[in-house]
Amino acid sequence: MGQLTVNTQKGSYNVHIGEEVYDLFSSDYHELLMNADKVAIFADETAGALHLEKIEHSLQSANIPFVVHILPAGEKIKTPECYISCQSFLLQHNFTRHSVLIAFGGGACGDLTGFVAATFMRGIPFLQCPTTILAHDSAVGGKTAINMPEGKNMVGSFHQPAGVLFKPSLFKTLPEREKRSGMAELFKHALLADQDWTESLLLSPSFPNLSEELLTVELEKGIRVKAEIVAQDEFEHGVRQFLNLGHTLGHAIEAYFGFGEVSHGECIMIGMAYSLILSEEFGEISPEFTSRFIEFAFASGYPMEAIAKVEFNPLLQFMKKDKKVHSGEMVFVLLEKPGIPFTQTISEERCEEAYKELKIRLKKGM
Amino acid sequence: MGQLTVNTQKGSYNVHIGEEVYDLFSSDYHELLMNADKVAIFADETAGALHLEKIEHSLQSANIPFVVHILPAGEKIKTPECYISCQSFLLQHNFTRHSVLIAFGGGACGDLTGFVAATFMRGIPFLQCPTTILAHDSAVGGKTAINMPEGKNMVGSFHQPAGVLFKPSLFKTLPEREKRSGMAELFKHALLADQDWTESLLLSPSFPNLSEELLTVELEKGIRVKAEIVAQDEFEHGVRQFLNLGHTLGHAIEAYFGFGEVSHGECIMIGMAYSLILSEEFGEISPEFTSRFIEFAFASGYPMEAIAKVEFNPLLQFMKKDKKVHSGEMVFVLLEKPGIPFTQTISEERCEEAYKELKIRLKKGM
Incomplete structure (x- = not known):
């Protein structure tokens, strides 16, 4: 045990x-x-x-x-x-x-x-x-x-x-969709913690359906990342914010569709793609890495196309209600590279551009 | 200030x-x-x-x-x-x-x-x-x-x-009844903290309508008692329980009548009379002190008679839902004497007897 x-x-x-x-x-x-x-x-x-x-x-x-x-x-x-x-x-x-x-x-x-x-x-x-x-x-x-x-x-x-x-x-006994949902958060922990781990997951042929043994190992790694961050910053004044990677847009999509209509992890997977696009400008993430992530998401069965139908403005209204908003400015968790997260204030205009870019990239990935 | x-x-x-x-x-x-x-x-x-x-x-x-x-x-x-x-x-x-x-x-x-x-x-x-x-x-x-x-x-x-x-x-601008309600909690702080202070309030001719100056002084004393207890035991694992003096029966009466029908402090005043009766048996409180308290309560305009109409059993049901209940046993805050509170587990039977006694004493006080 x-x-x-x-x-x-x-x-x-x-x-x-x-x-x-x-x-x-x-x-x-x-x-x-x-x-x-x-x-x-x-x-x-x-x-x-x-x-x-x-x-x-x-x-x-x-x-x-x-x-x-x-x-x-x-x-x-x-x-x-x-x-x-x-x-x-x-x-x-x-x-x-x-x-x-x-x-x-x-x-x-x-x-x-x-x-x-x-x-x-x-x-x-x-x-x-x-x-x-x-x-x-x-x-x-x-x-x-x-x-x-x-x-x-x-x-x-x-x-x-x-x-x-x-x-x-x-x-x-979990349905496929629920497995995908859970594995998205596991992937998030990898993205936050470790480049090698991220790469190994990107290359995993059976993601999100890992064997029970492998899943146990991966989950323990994921929980360890979470536990270390929580121990450092229980009340989310600092590093704990990083756990919100992909969640600002992800939660907005979830709220837009009505909670339960799309799964949490599926929304977070789209939110992470969005964060990677923003990280190309504000961090050191390469467009090639973002493309590999999007391909991986499609290959793993995440319904990335749902997003392509949603307009930006209704999502913006939900994002503005996000708990990470401070004095009307939206704060996103981005990556210098896998394993090195940071927070960045981003204007509404830039958010909208990145969202358009996300739609284009998702179409390419389809 | x-x-x-x-x-x-x-x-x-x-x-x-x-x-x-x-x-x-x-x-x-x-x-x-x-x-x-x-x-x-x-x-x-x-x-x-x-x-x-x-x-x-x-x-x-x-x-x-x-x-x-x-x-x-x-x-x-x-x-x-x-x-x-x-x-x-x-x-x-x-x-x-x-x-x-x-x-x-x-x-x-x-x-x-x-x-x-x-x-x-x-x-x-x-x-x-x-x-x-x-x-x-x-x-x-x-x-x-x-x-x-x-x-x-x-x-x-x-x-x-x-x-x-x-x-x-x-x-x-507070109505008389609201003043009485507030002053009951002030009296509780005196009972918990200090025999001399308690005696001075019992002898106060203008209670509960103290002058603004005197009220400011008394309130500061009351808050000091509260603040010291909270600093010692913020989460009510120990001494903070003492602040519940009069509240077990008091809350039950309040719940019985429907919140807002009788004032909180008025119920607490009755609850304190009940605790004093129990303190005669389990502490060192004299029946003479309890009588003086009941007379003081009547003289200060507390509607002590309302209680005389309520049966014990419905109150018991509310008392059993009290947050102070542990494993079905009822725990009361009692006094060795003014200034020396303690907690005591009391059986349902003894609770009922003390309630009958309270009704008798209240009738005498009327």
């Missing part, structure tokens, strides 16, 4: 990767769960239908009583209405500030459960048990949030989990 | 008391407000109608642009719906993580604004400008929250304000 530690202001917690992670309910996390007066699993519909018995069985083996709350799958789980109904669920089941939550599902389930845990009676502990590849990113780092009609992740807290338990065999 | 400092994990902030506190927008808080890309005043209807121009004028003099969001008065402001609508308001006005909020109103307005600030884009700074005596308590200490249909303050965060500005002349 792989294990790495995330250090934060309020202490550290562990991220575990492997087939036996749920055995930790009987060991590493037994005290936390036994001392809780109530335990709830917040499972999304998808994970609940496919895998709930696995986590239930492990909790039962550890003699831990629990209740299960099944929530809608996808981004619907992150509405204000769902957030409030979860709080009512806990109160109606007599949960207290000594209770513990377990998030069992995709990234959206973890974000919602984390925000419920952050704010129920001003904060209770929670465990992250992600069931998707994408959640390897969101489950680590303590960013919790819900969406507003006006934008994604607009309301939330920093609330670190008590532990993160990854069980890679759960990823076997 | 009186000033005292509250020390917390993420740094310290100041509480200012005096007629010129809003001049600080041009000095102590000028940098915070000028560096913000947007500033909003969240004012409750009551404070907005009576006093808004005072704070607006000071901000204008300091050349600080702002928008005003008027919210319902009283506990209605603390509904989940109001919370979500405030988040939408900020997004629709293009607020960002570099914006600042100002809470201008009663304690409920501060609680709501603080929780919006705690969670808007995962946290932005806010200033507390309380307009009621009661808010001298809630504005200091960083407890923010909204109510749920199932109970009061059930969802919230710890989020310390950037500063707290008290302007005692605003309290002149």
Whole structure:
């Protein structure tokens, strides 16, 4: 079983990767769960239908009583209405500030459960048990949030989990599209961290369908990148911003289509292509590298063409609501080269030009 | 102008008391407000109608642009719906993580604004400008929250304000009932801190209508008690629990009648009488002291009789949802004597007996 530690202001917690992670309910996390007066699993519909018995069985083996709350799958789980109904669920089941939550599902389930845990009676502990590849990113780092009609992740807290338990065999049942979504964030971690790693992924013939063994190795590398950045800058005043690579445009596209219509990672893949185009001017990225990335994205099945239909102005409105906006100026994460990110303020005009350029390059790539 | 400092994990902030506190927008808080890309005043209807121009004028003099969001008065402001609508308001006005909020109103307005600030884009700074005596308590200490249909303050965060500005002349327009409500929390601070201070308040002929000068002095003493406890135990793992003196029964009564039907402080006054009765058994409080307290409460105009109508069982259901409950056991803050609080687990049976006793004593006091 792989294990790495995330250090934060309020202490550290562990991220575990492997087939036996749920055995930790009987060991590493037994005290936390036994001392809780109530335990709830917040499972999304998808994970609940496919895998709930696995986590239930492990909790039962550890003699831990629990209740299960099944929530809608996808981004619907992150509405204000769902957030409030979860709080009512806990109160109606007599949960207290000594209770513990377990998030069992995709990234959206973890974000919602984390925000419920952050704010129920001003904060209770929670465990992250992600069931998707994408959640390897969101489950680590303590960013919790819900969406507003006006934008994604607009309301939330920093609330670190008590532990993160990854069980890679759960990823076997993921649809192709969900795998692509998760692997986009993995690719982002490579782009931020390491040129060689980036190159090896670009050359990977089976991306995004890595074998379970290879996936476990790659995920652990991705989480390590995330954990190191979070430890340096938990509250995103500095280097943590780099994790938003591809997210300013990506989130705008996601919001434009309506959350859930296109997958998060697919949008981020397009957002990274956009950042690479901007990085040609502001950094040292070559047009050749951007082209290889776009070809790789097409070859890996990312639906890059969807973007070609969207006009710039509606996306701009969403980008202006982005949390990275400061005094009306848009700040983007760009790359000097893979492994060396930086932030850059960019004018609306330049953003629009780069967007036109992106459309042209995507057409070439098709 | 009186000033005292509250020390917390993420740094310290100041509480200012005096007629010129809003001049600080041009000095102590000028940098915070000028560096913000947007500033909003969240004012409750009551404070907005009576006093808004005072704070607006000071901000204008300091050349600080702002928008005003008027919210319902009283506990209605603390509904989940109001919370979500405030988040939408900020997004629709293009607020960002570099914006600042100002809470201008009663304690409920501060609680709501603080929780919006705690969670808007995962946290932005806010200033507390309380307009009621009661808010001298809630504005200091960083407890923010909204109510749920199932109970009061059930969802919230710890989020310390950037500063707290008290302007005692605003309290002149408070209705008698609101003054009584605020002075109950002041009395609580005396009971927790100091026997002599408690005695002097019990003998005060003008309670709860102290002169502005005397009120300023007493409030500063009350805030000092609160600030010292918060500095010792920001997240309520220890001594901060003592601030809940009178609140377990008090909140239950408030919830039973529906928030806003009876005032918070009035309920706390009854809750303190109940705690004194329990303290006769578990602490060193004399029945004579409790009697003097009850007489004082009647003489000061607290509507103690309302309680005599309520049955125990419905209150018990609310008490069990209290955040102080641990593994189904109810924990109360009691007093060895004034100035020496402690916590005590008490059985449901004993709670019910003490409640019957309270009803009898209240009848005697009438």
